[in-house]
Amino acid sequence: MNWRKKTEELVAREIMRFSTYSLILILVFIIAVIFVKGFRALTPDMVLKTPQGGFYYGGEGGVLNAIVGSIYIACGATLIAIILGIPAALYINVSLTKYKRLKNIIRFFLDALWGIPSIVYGAFGFTLMLLMGMNASLISGIIVVALLITPIVVRTFDEILSTIPRGLHEASLALGSTRTEMAYRVLFKQGFSGFITAVLLAFGRGIGDAASVLFTAGYTDLIPTALDEPAATLPLAIFFQLSSPIPEVRERAFAAAAILTIIILIISLAARFLSARYSKTNLR
């Protein structure tokens, strides 16, 4: 009996250890494959030039159009998400503190909203565009991606705000501040690490999402100069160019994949570093 117990303990522990280490292995494997393929294709031209000689036929040039387009869309969308999402998260923690039930219901719906797949946002954005008579453009891409990432901003920021003790609210109100002043001067500062995490998380999601911009932002070899022009994005540059029969064009896809992965890694590291840095100091 005792022997059986010990073997079971041992076997279970080994299975668990194996599962855990396999996660790290998978991550290393994926990133290694992307980097090995990508770095071979990654030349200065790749980053500094737009594709030359047509969409499917030319081998020259790089993916600058997609890099710029992606950054435009992700920055624009993150800006809108901040303008919409931060006040919403503050409202939950400033004005609804008394209504516990309502607060929980709102959080419950926000979580459910987070689960809606991006292709549905894309399809919805497309119907919206048709309704308003717009074409695939930078601005429609920005709006749809903003809709996609706003729940992420709200929920992530809210998560940190909800840990701030009630006493701080009361102290601030007792000193005569209005609710708005309390929200932006006390809670916002106190939850600044949450703000950084929320923004970076949303930015990362926005820059990497393909299904939502597929319908709405279009694709072009040029760098957009106005909001109503179509814009290329890195995920779509990878997706389209990978299916090309020409090896040089496929190389562009691999280079774009490496660039996108680097961006995501930087964001992830920055989120860790910055949130650790700002959560140490309280009011500054």
Next chain:
Amino acid sequence: MRVGRIITDRASGFWMILSLSLILLMPVIMGTGLFMKSIPIWEQNSPWQLIFGSDWSPTRGNFGFWPFIASSLYVTILSFVLSVPVCFFAALYLTQYASEKLIRLTYPAIDILAGLPSVIYGVWGILVVVPFISKVVAPVFGSNSSGYSILAGGIVLAIMCIPYILNMLIEVFKTVPSGMKEASLALGASYWESVKHVVVRKSFAGIVSAYGLGIAKAFGETIAVMMVVGNRIQVTVNPLEAGYPLPALIANNYGEMLSIPMYDAALMFAALLLLAIILIINLIFRYLIYKTHIE
């Protein structure tokens, strides 16, 4: 000065309420928009016919979604089966056994895996999983496969869903009070027995919810699956054959949907179907989590 402060307060309070209600109304607005757009197809076909009909020929006006729904279900179930054990054991190990050092190494890895865009998983799938299936798996079973198959979709999807499910499972296992485990240990149970009978049993509802939400995420995943699944319209039980999941249908055909009558309505119906299924699964399992948190 005082008036100015009050005005700012009012204005900002108004903006706060407005933005929050706008965000909360999003699913309703989206659902209505997609519903309005798909009305033409509701008028001509019964929902039963749309969902379970398997004749897909848009040019002749026949829209049967069954091949796509079946593919979606197949890929989702396959990915679910592949990811369940890994998530379960890894989450238990990380919350109950792992050293501080391993945790500091693993959590960033999970975060990065969760943050990688789905296109990257798709590229990896094309470079690794697809050749693996066509050169290794298919010959073992004595069949021919290009590698672009339901199995490839399932594997890529499983890896994409692991960090998502794992994060939720870790949260769930963390909420089990350690006093309960200690009580079991004090009664003479071994550590694994305590974990198995106390931690796992106590968090059963949470485990079910985490997996449920994982299924919902897998069901709606688009680009990564679409890149490796082959995109051929057929109903098959062989995982080495190509499939054509519902999200891939929408993503692949938006370009030509305006040129064929009723096609846009059909695709919007597909999007509505996805939204409805995923929202319902999400609401059910989030509710389960919410309930267990309250207790």
